[in-house]
Amino acid sequence: MKDESPAESPQDGADAGTAPDGASRTEQRLVTRRRRVRRPLGGAFWLTALLLAAALAAGATYTQRDGVETALAADVDKRLAAKGLGKVAVTLEGRSVTAAVPAGEDEDKVERVVAGVSGVAEVETTQAFANAKQRRTCESLARELDQATNNQRIPFAGASTQLTSEGQALVGAAARVLKECPVGDVVVGGHSDDDTPDFSTLSLQRAQVMVDLLVRNGVDRSRMEARGYGDQFPVDDADTAAAVQRNQRGEISAEGS
Incomplete structure (x- = not known):
C-alpha cells in the first residue's frame, strides 16, 4: 500500500512570510524621525541685533531732527524775507542758526530778526562777499x-x-x-x-x-x-x-x- 503521509505544509517549516534571517518579506516602511536641536545663540548674533537696533533708532532720531531743522529753517527764511533780508543765507545745527549776511546788510538787524523766531536758541552771523574782489x-x-x-x-x-x-x-x-x-x-x-x-x-x-x-x-x-x-x-x-x-x-x- 502506498504511503500516503501528507505533504509537508508550508506552515510546518519557517513561516511563509518570514525570511530566514527573521526579516519581513513584505516591504518594510522606514520611519524618519526629525529632531529640532536648539543651539544657544552666539555672541555675533546678539552683536548684530544690537547694532541693527541702534542703527534704526539713530535713523529715526536723525529723521525727526532733520524734520525739525527743516521746519525751523523755513520759519527763519520767512521772517527774514518779511523784513527785507531775503538774501541772507542760513544754516542750522539743531536750534543754532548761522546767518551769512551779504556785504551791505545790517548784521545786527539780521541777528535780532533771527533771534526773534520761535525755536531759535542761538544766532551767529558771518560776512558773505559777492566775489573775490569785494x-x-x-x-x-x-x-x-x-x-x-x-x-x-x-x-x-x-x-x-x-x-x-x-x-x-x-x-x-x-x-x-x-x-x-x-x-x-x-x-x-x-x-x-x-x-x-x-x-x-x-x-x-x-x-x-x-x-x-x-x-x-x-x-x-x-x-x-x-x-x-x-x-x-x-x-x-x-x-x-x-x-x-x-x-x-x-x-x-x-x-x-
Whole structure:
C-alpha cells in the first residue's frame, strides 16, 4: 500500500512570510524621525541685533531732527524775507542758526530778526562777499582808501569849502572803493590851518561837502560821519603859503583805521 503521509505544509517549516534571517518579506516602511536641536545663540548674533537696533533708532532720531531743522529753517527764511533780508543765507545745527549776511546788510538787524523766531536758541552771523574782489577790497579797506585819496590829502581851494578839480577826482575814487565794499563805517574829515579864519567851522563844512559828493556818487549816507578837525593835524608845520595850502584838505578813512 502506498504511503500516503501528507505533504509537508508550508506552515510546518519557517513561516511563509518570514525570511530566514527573521526579516519581513513584505516591504518594510522606514520611519524618519526629525529632531529640532536648539543651539544657544552666539555672541555675533546678539552683536548684530544690537547694532541693527541702534542703527534704526539713530535713523529715526536723525529723521525727526532733520524734520525739525527743516521746519525751523523755513520759519527763519520767512521772517527774514518779511523784513527785507531775503538774501541772507542760513544754516542750522539743531536750534543754532548761522546767518551769512551779504556785504551791505545790517548784521545786527539780521541777528535780532533771527533771534526773534520761535525755536531759535542761538544766532551767529558771518560776512558773505559777492566775489573775490569785494572780499579783497573789504579786507584792505583802509589801505584802499589811502591809495584812492593820495594818502588822505584831498585838496580844497584856498580858505574855502570848494574842492579843487583834483579833490573832486579823489573823492570820486574813494566813492568807487566804498561802493565795492558796502560795509563798514567811514569817517569823512575836514582840516584847516590856524591862519585860516574860523578854521574849526570851516573844517566841518568841508567834511559835509565831501559827504554830499560821496552820496551823489552812490555811497550810503548812513555809514558816514562828518568830522571837523580844525588845525589839530597839520601835514606841514612850515610858516609858508605852500604849507598853509597843503593843510587845507580833507580825508576819507575807514572807522578805526
